[in-house]
Amino acid sequence: MKFIDSRDKPRDPWHTIDGDDGPMVTLTPTPFSLLTLLQWHGVRSHWPDGMPVGVLLANDVEVTEIAGDLPRLSLIALQFPKWVDGRAYSQAKVLRSRYRYAGQIRAVGEVLVDMLPLLQRTGFDAVVMRADQSRDAAERALGFFHGFYQGDALDNRPLFALPPGTVEAREQEFINAGASI
Numbered sequence: 001m002k003f004i005d006s007r008d009k010p011r012d013p014w015h016t017i018d019g020d021d022g023p024m025v026t027l028t029p030t031p032f033s034l035l036t037l038l039q040w041h042g043v044r045s046h047w048p049d050g051m052p053v054g055v056l057l058a059n060d061v062e063v064t065e066i067a068g069d070l071p072r073l074s075l076i077a078l079q080f081p082k083w084v085d086g087r088a089y090s091q092a093k094v095l096r097s098r099y100r101y102a103g104q105i106r107a108v109g110e111v112l113v114d115m116l117p118l119l120q121r122t123g124f125d126a127v128v129m130r131a132d133q134s135r136d137a138a139e140r141a142l143g144f145f146h147g148f149y150q151g152d153a154l155d156n157r158p159l160f161a162l163p164p165g166t167v168e169a170r171e172q173e174f175i176n177a178g179a180s181i
Helices: 037-046 067-072 087-097 113-122 135-141 166-176
Strands: 033-036 053-057 075-080 104-109
Touching (some): 033 037, 037 053, 087 104
Parallel strands (some): 075 104
16 A cells, blocks of 8 residues: 655655636646546547546546546546545445556545555555544554455455465465564
């Protein structure tokens, strides 16, 4: 899991394009732009091939709205407007499982340490946590459980359907990483 500190701009190249009154609708393509869905719809027809672009997707938008654009998107940022609103988990799972999206899926908004294991299992690989959350605690939370009975976004097979030796290999990886079972 990649942790992004929203206050540390030099390390994260992704940037939103805002005007005086909010997101700009007309804009010039620049690498590592994180666009709203409205902005993306306005520029996708003339966005240069190969130029990294991301979309900030509200949690009430159906993933099917960007399905045709997925090969062009390097990043999809999914919003958690409240920590109790889990619709972005479903969006991430659909992106990874149904559409096989291989780019970065980033959680933004009210992201808390307690959410990290489920974020990882549903396909997120980067987070911008709420400012009052501890990165150390988040990293520990990712190591609480070394195995799950049910499948996840990357491998939807349940534990009993995994090839022989897979469970043992995962447990050994967990132990080698410094965690205790």
